[in-house]
Amino acid sequence: MSTPLAFKVRESAVAGKGAFAIRPITKGERITEYTGERISHPEADTRYDDESMQEHHTFLFSVTSRTVIDASHGGNEARFINHSCDPNCETEIEKGRVYIFALRDIPAGEELHYDYAYERSGDETAEDERRYKCLCGSPTCRGSIMEPKATYLKRKRAEAAKGAAKQRSSAPARKK
Numbered sequence: 001m002s003t004p005l006a007f008k009v010r011e012s013a014v015a016g017k018g019a020f021a022i023r024p025i026t027k028g029e030r031i032t033e034y035t036g037e038r039i040s041h042p043e044a045d046t047r048y049d050d051e052s053m054q055e056h057h058t059f060l061f062s063v064t065s066r067t068v069i070d071a072s073h074g075g076n077e078a079r080f081i082n083h084s085c086d087p088n089c090e091t092e093i094e095k096g097r098v099y100i101f102a103l104r105d106i107p108a109g110e111e112l113h114y115d116y117a118y119e120r121s122g123d124e125t126a127e128d129e130r131r132y133k134c135l136c137g138s139p140t141c142r143g144s145i146m147e148p149k150a151t152y153l154k155r156k157r158a159e160a161a162k163g164a165a166k167q168r169s170s171a172p173a174r175k176k
């Protein structure tokens with residue numbers, strides 16, 4: 001962890017804190033790892049009961065069907081990277097670890113984003129839709145921080161085809 005960070009956390013116009021490039025970042029560059037305490041999904045659900053939460057802003061990242069990273073416990077600055085429907089970064093999972101990569105060249109000063117694409121369970125209420133409403137302002141904004149409905153339906157079909165409809169997806173996604 002001796003490489004200096006390519007970004008700095010400061011107040012963002014839209015979403016509280018944000019992560020901003022402090023030097024030009026090259027497309028494909030591995031910017032940072034998303035770190036924190038590794039816990040189970042049931043443990044995450046116990047820690048963060050949606051019903052009792054005022055807003056969605058937790059620092060959970062669903063790594064696999066078993067593991068969630070809770071960045072509010074021992075997490076690094078990666079947790080301040082906000083969501084966008086038209087992001088300049090993406091996350092990739094390598095051997096159970098989550099890294100954030102640049103999707104394109106990013107000039108110094110630009111805010112970093114990736115698509116949270118929270119996994120849908122299929123039974124989202126109107127209140128859920130409100131809570132996870134996206135205000136990223138990009139021309140391609142889909143209006144939700146949750147994954148596109150089409151992605152959810154595609155996953156369901158694939159799971160059904162595998163006869164594993166009960167299994168949770170292991171798609172890389174921020175856990176809502």
Ligand SMILES: [Zn+2]
Pocket residue numbers: 084085086134135136137138140141142143144
């Ligand atoms: Zn959006």
